[in-house]
Amino acid sequence: MSVAFTAASPAADLEAAKKKAEICAGCHGENGISQMENVPSLAGQPDQFLQWQLVFFRAGSRKSEQMQPIVEQIDNEDIRNLGAYFASLTPPKAPPDDNPDLSKKGAQAAVGRRCANCHGDSFAGTNAVARIAGQREEYLLKALHDYKTGVRSGGGMAAMADVAYPLSEEEITALAHYLSHF
Structure with a gap:
């Protein structure tokens, strides 16, 4: 039974x-x-x-x-x-990329910041690490700013603060765009 x-x-x-x-x-x-x-x-x-x-x-x-x-x-x-x-549930589909040049800069920032080490090669996340592929662009911008400024804590805070703190505004914008369209 x-x-x-x-x-x-x-x-x-x-x-x-x-x-x-x-x-x-x-x-x-x-x-x-x-x-x-x-x-x-x-x-x-x-x-x-x-x-x-x-x-x-x-x-x-x-x-x-x-x-x-x-x-x-x-x-x-x-x-x-x-x-x-x-x-x-099925994750959202990434929208068509309306700025491939910005995505290229974002891809370079992702490689330089080791994003795939935690989020996976497809940025689909694993275990306790977020899926960032196809996430809303403005939300990714907000999250990266929150990690950079220390507003967001919990979970991978130490790793994300280490990654986000040195990012320039241009890199944050490019990274959010790239990941949202991945």
Whole structure:
């Protein structure tokens, strides 16, 4: 009997997460693909990465006026379920590149900053490291600025601060453009 229950649990968990994620759609978009400025798409993000971000928000080490009231209402099981749910969704497709020259500069900055070492060669993320390929460009700009200035903490903060701090404004712009179109 417990074998049957165990086999059914993942589907039940994803269904519970889908219902719980309805509140997320207001900002993070239908199927986890954001249409809102400075709000990341969650679809296709690595499960562990999503879980850690929710933990950081809930603990207050990562701050957001919009997220705070939501994370106060979720427990550890919700966090596990939401991580698995959003990870199971198809990530957003990168838009057509409207500035290949800027992307070329961004590609050079990515190689120079070792982005693929943590985010993977396809920038799809792994384990607790974010998927940055195809992420919203203005969100990537915001995230890089937040890491550079120390506004954002949690997770790979030390690695990201080390990478972002020396970036020039031109490199940040090029990198965000390149990754959003990757």
